[in-house]
Amino acid sequence: MKKIICSFLLGLYTLCGIYAQTWTADNGNGTFTNPLFYDEFTDPDLIRVGTDFYMVASSMHAMPGLPLLHSKDLVNWNFVTYVFETLDLGPDFHLEGKKGVYGNGIWAPCIRYYNGKFYIFVNINGYGLQVFIADRPEGPWTHKNMGGTIYDLGVLFDDDGRIYAVHGYDEVHLIEIKPDFSGYVEGSDRVIIPKGSAMGEGHHFYKINGKYYIISADYAPVGRMQCARADRPEGPYETTVISHRETMGNGQGWWTQGYGFWSDIPDEGDKFTFQPPSDNYFSAVPLHQGGIVDLPNGEWWGFSMMDMRSVGRLTYLSPVTWKNGWPYFGVEGNLGRSPRTWFNPDTGVETEPHAPYQRDDDFSSDKLNPVWQWNHIPVDSKWKVTKGTLRLHTLPARSLMFAKNTLTQRAMGPESTVTVELDASALKKGDVAGLALFNTPYYWIGAVRTAEGLMLRFYDMVKNVRTDEPLASDKVWLRACGDFRNDIASMAYSTNGNDFKTIGEGLRLGYQMHTFQGVRYALFAYNTNGKKGGYAKFDNFTVDEPLADRSKNLPVGKIITLTNLANGERAWANPHGMLHHAASGSKEFNEASCRFLVHDRGKGRVALEAADGSGFLTVTGLGLSGDVRLMKKESKASLFLWQDMLWGNCMLLSLHTNRFVGLNPLTSEPYAADWEGTRPDRKDGTVFAWEVYSEENASK
Structure with a gap:
């Protein structure tokens, strides 16, 4: 699965030319979507x-x-x-x-x-x-x-x-x-x-x-x-x-157990266990x-x-x-x-959507981009940015978490892929340098100078397994892909900058209280022989985010279907004027009634019209029910603020009740706009999978 992220998505980035795209909360239409930043x-x-x-x-x-x-x-x-x-x-x-x-x-x-x-x-x-x-x-x-x-x-x-x-x-x-x-x-x-x-x-x-x-x-x-x-x-x-x-x-993610902020630094070979996500949705x-x-x-x-x-x-x-x-x-x-x-807050200021940091770095400046931070205080005499590269001199360390001058930046969610060029020509015997998914535990891929020559090494701290294969060239491209929705990552390398080979996949990620940080992408170089060795040169660090461009996540002008994640049933406007779900058993149900035209009403607001022109979804009550009915004439009660939940998911926030459209999947009650919000599993009846209608997907 992660090979898809590392190869197909990177090809898609290239075709679309969106390398510089990074997460911004501002939707550019007078609304924002949380979180403010998708990094820690x-x-x-x-x-x-x-x-x-x-x-x-x-x-x-x-x-x-x-x-x-x-x-x-x-x-x-x-x-x-x-x-x-x-x-x-x-x-x-x-x-x-x-x-x-x-x-x-x-x-x-x-x-x-x-x-x-x-x-x-x-x-x-x-x-x-x-x-x-x-x-x-x-x-x-x-x-x-x-x-x-x-x-x-x-x-x-x-x-x-x-x-x-x-x-x-x-x-x-x-x-x-x-x-x-x-x-x-x-x-x-x-x-x-x-x-x-x-x-x-x-x-x-x-x-x-x-x-x-x-x-x-x-x-x-x-x-x-x-x-x-x-x-x-x-x-x-x-x-x-x-x-x-x-x-x-x-929902909650995976936790690394056994290492808190008072713990000794874990070393390679130590045992790691993960606590899976809790069924207690609202614990922390x-x-x-x-x-x-x-x-x-x-x-x-x-x-x-x-x-x-x-x-x-x-x-x-x-x-x-x-x-x-x-x-x-x-x-x-x-x-x-x-x-x-x-x-957006009414500050009287209009600002072009932007993020706080530039995450890519070709090291052409005489200083690092502000997004970078060192792991502890660096030894300033043992690193520099020179001739368009970052040069890290190796210092003795028993393993990565003890290595000085490790340079990090926060991983970007919900999905991201980083790539960096490594020139290992100046590494000396016992030197290791590369790219890490830095956390407790960690994973890394890089180059090692051994008695047999230069080797490509991948290290999995969870399994305490390393794999080596010879490197014919001093230059190698390293890549890490993070799927932070599922706490899974992969790592890959290339010897020509184009064809990448996955060497570590299905890597379990977690949060923990030892570093008390999320995953960080890290560039490192150290010597395993207890000596001051050579140096590694890094260049062209890039961060790619496939979900950062959300411009198509609001399907205005499109005819869509809405499938409730709680029961897998499509929403439909029945002839009695109610928004219902398709498995109600009604003989009056037909496919055409499951299609809605999304009208843009500005500032993220939409009106949903039955595709056959029979009426608009409208909230008709402010009391206990907030019934969603099909009304011939559009009104203020027909306005919904589209909630982009990513991955083709959405919620509809009624601007009449300030509550969400939903239903109890265990009953035959119709939809109502009286739901406070959703659960972490999104299966309480308020979250939809939306899809642009076409004849091809109509039969799905």
């Missing part, structure tokens, strides 16, 4: 300064760290800077010792702006709370180590100049920070929300209209977002759930660990993350509706649930 952006925090928005995220052990993005519209983001190039707090940060800082670096930052200065607060396990301060987001940023054991904190600069931080899991603490950031006000640490009050971690702390709000992620009993509210910083607080069960139709998948931000026009928006299998934790944007003084994620009529596709 963990633990986001976001602020507005005037008409500008700034967002930061965790970067763990990667260097440079603390990526800072800027936006004018909350949908399209630009890379600004990394807050630091290197953060050196000891030997572990240089990948020395048994642990390194895998999974223990930058966790859950908090960004704030106060009195003309930007502040970023972040805990580093074992080293305490760090604060970075700058006059401009571009920097320079000064760094102070405040110590303590505060993590996943939210910070508030109050109106009287006092600085508070909330922190802790379940039992929420409040502590006051000294104004010079030299430490904490003595005796100020106190419990403000006791254990068992359903608050979690990843706190975001706000003062809004005179009240204090704390938003956090609660994982017991299920992943969701809680909000606490009080009249004073110290409380007492009341709490409520503001977002729950929102997976947007995405839903939107969580987020906060809120306001627009100049008074709108409010929510941001959060969601675990998206082995590609990592992705960032999501949600409209916020205030109700009874609480900021619910979602829209009126469907609070607590977020649309996958919604209308």
Whole structure:
């Protein structure tokens, strides 16, 4: 199956000329589709300064760290800077010792702006709370180590100049920070929300209209977002759930077991086991660990993350509706649930759709593209970009996770293929260099200089199996293909740049808490003989994303059929004016009634007309049913916001009820627009497989 991705799809990319296409949330029609980025952006925090928005995220052990993005519209983001190039707090940060800082670096930052200065607060396990301060987001940023054991904190600069931080899991603490950031006000640490009050971690702390709000992620009993509210910083607080069960139709992935962020670095030959996806749909998948931000026009928006299998934790944007003084994620009529596709925030700014990073790199510049990060602090004298190539000198390492100067970038979902050229002519005996699917566990393909000559090697860490075959040329093209919907990958190579041979397929990917990151594509070079060896030259790194171009995923002007994923039955408009499913047993059913013409009504809105011209699908109620009927005349209740679920799947969000069209597959009830959302398995009756009608597929 993966050979298809590595060969057929790459040929398709070439024919279509879409090598530069990468995921952007902006649909170009006034709507966006989540996630904001289809690569990892963990633990986001976001602020507005005037008409500008700034967002930061965790970067763990990667260097440079603390990526800072800027936006004018909350949908399209630009890379600004990394807050630091290197953060050196000891030997572990240089990948020395048994642990390194895998999974223990930058966790859950908090960004704030106060009195003309930007502040970023972040805990580093074992080293305490760090604060970075700058006059401009571009920097320079000064760094102070405040110590303590505060993590996943939210910070508030109050109106009287006092600085508070909330922190802790379940039992929420409040502590006051000294104004010079030299430490904490003595005796100020106190419990403000006791254990068992359903608050979690990843706190975001706000003062809004005179009240204090704390938003956090609660994982017991299920992943969701809680909000606490009080009249004073110290409380007492009341709490409520503001977002729950929102997976947007995405299920859990595989987990690597046995390696957490306190574990020693696993070595080749260690045993690995995987935990398959849980049947508990809502245990940890839903939107969580987020906060809120306001627009100049008074709108409010929510941001959060969601675990998206082995590609990592992705960032999501949600409209916020205030109700009874609480900021619910979602829209009126469907609070607590977020649309996958919604209308762009009304910032008054129109922006061309774009992504924050350029992912391809031909190394023709004198510096690396910002998308690259090193695994721990690099040895700067042992790498350089020169003569249009990246040169990595080999340093001694027992295996890949111990190798210094490994260069990584986040894998792109939901599917992506990377290719890189490797010139191995300068490798010395014992040197190995190549391309890795970097994770715990990992897989790699590359060149090895042995006593017998230059060899092409593939290594599978799960099976602890390596395969070697001679290389007749010093130059080889390496490829990795990731299917992050199914947590499966493959690797391949070519000796001419065109004909690729798959050498590792069906490779199980997973998420884990050792690196606490999703899969990364990595370029590496090290020496297995305990010496400083030669060097490897890399060139023309490309990233191809077959699902990034979604322009044809809204079939306006087409006649389509809709097949419900829950029961495999097509939706049809019966003569009694109801949208029904084909296996209802009605003698009046006919094939023609299963076809709908999709009319474009602007900004992602569509009207669905029965293909025989007998009427439009229209929601006729606002009460308990929200019946979907066939009405001769189109009205506002005939408008649906098309939800692109990828892979030929969609949902129909009624703009009359702000709920989804669906049915109970176990009954004979017709469709109604009263469904909150879908389950991760997409088989609850709200998700359709759509297909453009043709005589050829009519009989399927």
